Amino acid sequence: MELLPARGGLHIYLAPRRLVAVVRRGGRIVEDGALHIPLVNPGSQWKIPVAALRGLLGQTATPGTVPPRSPSRALATAGGAEGLSPDSRRGAIDRAVAARLPVSISLSGRWCQMVLAPWSDALMAEPAASRFLQMQLSAVYGDAARTWSVSCDDAPYGHPRLACGIDADLLESLQSILAEHRLRCAAIEPLVGTVCRTLDGKPTAFAVAEQGRLSMAVLSRSRVTAFQTQPCGDNWHNELAQAWQRWTLRAPELAAIDDVAVMDLSGVARHAQADRLPAHFRLVEPPFGPAADFSRPNDTANAAAPLHRAPPAAQAEAKAATEVGAEAAAATEAGDSAMVKLGAAA
Template identity: 25%
Template sequence: MSRLWAESWRIGLGADRVEALRLRPFTRAQVAAQGSASVDAGAAPLADRVAAALGLALADAGAGAGRGSATVVLSNELVHYAVLPWQAGITRPAEVQAVAQLHFQRLLGDAAQTCSVQCHEGGWGQPVLACAVDNALVDAMRAALAERGLKLASLQPLLMAAANGLRGRLADDAALAIVERDRVCLARWSGGRPVEVASRRAGAGANTPPGTVVAQELALSEHGAPAQPVDVLLVGPQARWSATDGLGARLLNPTPGPLALAGEA
């Protein structure tokens, strides 16, 4: 029997695991059905392997050939970040975009040619948070959604989704550590805007605990450690955090939440 309303989905797209959550009608985070799938570790391009896992996760959640839309949250493992200093002579969106493109070309080399770059401007005098995502990944994801009758409504890097969801809970001068199974992303806030971002492997995928990585990055930060404890957000079922000597931390969610709902924390 076909549903009378368009389905609304939240998708969490990671390099090792994909989540698919169908929401109850007219809600933002109430889950009606859910599925997940591991990303194959084969030799095929990562974009193809992630898209294949997305198809399996949607099938696991009971997605049919109906109609609907999906909001996708990308793991920080799949996104490159950069904070660009404000420049008085570069204020038009096209100019800011060009500067960000050049930055990622220096950072990523030829790989930057196949990436889409988004800029999140903070207004006059504020730095710009830029992110780059592989075009092949986005195209493969769109195709996997289309096979199930779904359109991409929104694509959000995890850092941006989490920051939007936590708006009002973060101090003007703060540090936010987003911990996934194999990665920690540390964003340093000043004046209510991110001024530094570092994303490194940690946890299960490395020999360095997330807390140690955060302490190292804060020691290198031009802005230093914040006056209050570091805010820690655990994302994904295997995200873990342990106390680190000399580092004050406040767990925002002692029980890790799904990647797909990171923006609704």
């Protein structure tokens, strides 16, 4: 995985129940260049969003895709027969793919496990660096981390590094899809990396609310120097204030932070959330378009929607993957509340 700028081209955000594609030019989303596709994915597996991405690029039906509230917001499937039909918003995506613009993929925190690894001379070269990072991830997330694909940022010599681990099959699948369509991969990175690069105003800390997950980070010289992630519900704005308070109790030096940028990718209706946040929290817009665009369809609409289901063999494979990954998922949740803090600011 690379932590590279993603200022132009096609930018994809993959989350358990949503795929977002935006076309950027000069750092801004082009007119009608944002596409939101809701997904049916109760188990939050990565295979359904990846299949949706394959369908988006190949203009084929995607398992688990539901018709959106408005045809201009996403692409519907009708029993798998109609597939992905072009519309005015789809046109910008099609043109980006046809022009072979570079593709950047931001992955939900659900599939990216992160720690701040202390400096070690093992980080100077491979394969010692990968082994060291896997050891650091295993200490938090368990033995499942030993099979993950790992990477880290490029913090200076002697400084701790932000390490990320993801399922190696997920990374391989994404690389394969882009290769199939002869698209250049500009970046495959955790959402936290994308947020860190795109924040305006250079806050000293930020928080990201996704559906079911809350991540918080402290910054120094544009680098993450403390990080925490945990599960959360739809009432994330209250949970954020409580989580931040607990964090400052464990790390009193964080209590002096008075500017925390909050990015809402949860899909929960806004309904005066900003008014419920403490004064030092401020809502900022995501790099994928207005947060209001992430509002989830209601459950009734989802239940009534005609779906293109995966064939039985694929369903069996997904079920087996769920069973095999149960231990890994448990280890991940067990590590979710672990706080990693640097000894000194970078």
